[in-house]
Amino acid sequence: MSDDEPDLELLALLRQHLQGKLTISDEPETGVLEGAEYVYDNSIDVALDMRSCKNAAAAIYAQMQQKEYSPAKWSTHELHPLAKSESTVAFIFTMDLLNFSFWSAKPEAGRFAIMYCGKRWTGYWSLVAALQRALDEGIPITDSHFWQNEEECTLEVLKQVFRSCTDEEIPLLEERLACLREAGTVLYEKYECSPVKLIAAADGSAARLVNILARDFRCFRDEHRFEGRRKPIRFLKRAQIFVADIWACFEGESYGAFRDIDKITMFADYRVPQILNTMGCLAYSPPLDTAIRLKKDFSTGGKWEMQLRACSIWCVELIRREIKRNHPDAEINAILIDFFLYDTMKEIEEAGDESAPHHRTRSIWY
Numbered sequence: 001m002s003d004d005e006p007d008l009e010l011l012a013l014l015r016q017h018l019q020g021k022l023t024i025s026d027e028p029e030t031g032v033l034e035g036a037e038y039v040y041d042n043s044i045d046v047a048l049d050m051r052s053c054k055n056a057a058a059a060i061y062a063q064m065q066q067k068e069y070s071p072a073k074w075s076t077h078e079l080h081p082l083a084k085s086e087s088t089v090a091f092i093f094t095m096d097l098l099n100f101s102f103w104s105a106k107p108e109a110g111r112f113a114i115m116y117c118g119k120r121w122t123g124y125w126s127l128v129a130a131l132q133r134a135l136d137e138g139i140p141i142t143d144s145h146f147w148q149n150e151e152e153c154t155l156e157v158l159k160q161v162f163r164s165c166t167d168e169e170i171p172l173l174e175e176r177l178a179c180l181r182e183a184g185t186v187l188y189e190k191y192e193c194s195p196v197k198l199i200a201a202a203d204g205s206a207a208r209l210v211n212i213l214a215r216d217f218r219c220f221r222d223e224h225r226f227e228g229r230r231k232p233i234r235f236l237k238r239a240q241i242f243v244a245d246i247w248a249c250f251e252g253e254s255y256g257a258f259r260d261i262d263k264i265t266m267f268a269d270y271r272v273p274q275i276l277n278t279m280g281c282l283a284y285s286p287p288l289d290t291a292i293r294l295k296k297d298f299s300t301g302g303k304w305e306m307q308l309r310a311c312s313i314w315c316v317e318l319i320r321r322e323i324k325r326n327h328p329d330a331e332i333n334a335i336l337i338d339f340f341l342y343d344t345m346k347e348i349e350e351a352g353d354e355s356a357p358h359h360r361t362r363s364i365w366y
């Protein structure tokens with residue numbers, strides 16, 4: 001938009017304000033849900049099946065109750081840190097700086113994997129295992145001073161941290177080092193080298209913390225242009241899952257106390273669309289469905305990838321609303337629904353069901 005063109009959105013807001021119809025609260029919004037709805041409304045390759053979403057809401061609620069999904073469940077995963085401490089905040093920050101792109105084009109036996117505690121870990125769990133193993137081996141991988149030290153924190157050392165028990169290396173190793181370097185510099189310049197100070201800057205607002213991460217760290221700024229829309233579509237997946245992991249780990253207390261945690265949306269990755277499609281909630285156009293089944297590469301910010309990510313966010317939001325409509329007192333939000341869907345998809349995959357492959361994008365965003 002050129003400078004001399006009127007900003008119609010701003011004029012509309014001013015008109016509403018002058019008519020007393022607009023209360024501008026200082027509570028921040030992330031804009032993620034608004035962007036997701038816009039893409040959903042303009043999608044031609046992905047649609048939501050409302051009957052399936054209603055059925056899914058009932059099934060998800062029942063299973064979440066039965067499996068007692070709550071923030072406390074986060075700490076029951078054997079690799080997640082248990083201490084409610086600053087070092088756990090640093091661990092989670094490191095983890096969510098690097099929490100992206102673990103999928104492999106190789107068969108299960110040959111894919112990147114980490115041996116730790118006598119078990120073979122793949123995907124997201126390979127990341128958590130690698131960080132735990134590094135700490136056991138005396139590598140200060142969660143310390144932002146280390147990330148900035150170019151003599152100590154080298155690509156070779158990071159290769160050692162993520163050494164695989166197969167022939168395949170972790171994808172995007174150089175990009176992961178760049179994320180640590182940038183984060184170390186920003187923490188040094190703005191937050192006294194402390195992720196705890198970063199959380200404190202949000203003053204108890206989850207939305208504000210997501211916005212701070214997107215503003216101050218390029219590697220968290222997961223936002224992309226969609227067709228002709230002037231404002232970028234914000235997914236902010238790793239920024240949001242960082243806030244969610246802190247909230248869940250600390251069970252809404254201490255560093256995890258956020259008064260607006262319910263503003264966090266589903267995390268637009270490659271796993272949850274997969275299970276939403278399996279449940280019939282997400283429907284794909286034939287060309288898109290074929291491209292996913294043929295395991296084609298999807299470009300970052302491409303129209304198919306944007307629709308998949310945005311419609312997944314919007315789908316989980318509709319499922320959340322349906323659950324709350326039927327169970328107004330249910331302590332459920334998009335985070336817990338997302339965690340449940342991710343874990344369930346992993347159980348389906350571990351049972352060997354490869355019937356619905358996921359879309360494949362290689363990026364640092366998810």
Ligand SMILES: Nc1nc2c(c(CN[C@H]3C=C[C@H](O)[C@@H]3O)cn2[C@@H]2O[C@H](COP(=O)(O)O)[C@@H](O)[C@H]2O)c(=O)[nH]1
Nearest residue numbers: 099100101102103123124267269271272338339342366
């Ligand atoms: N939407 C969503 N995406 C999630 C997670 C998690 C793990 N969260 C744990 C914490 C609490 C929960 O109960 C989970 O146990 C990882 N991912 C993303 O998936 C991808 C990895 O997939 P795979 O290669 O198959 O492991 C990668 O983009 C990673 O960033 C989640 O919860 N939701």
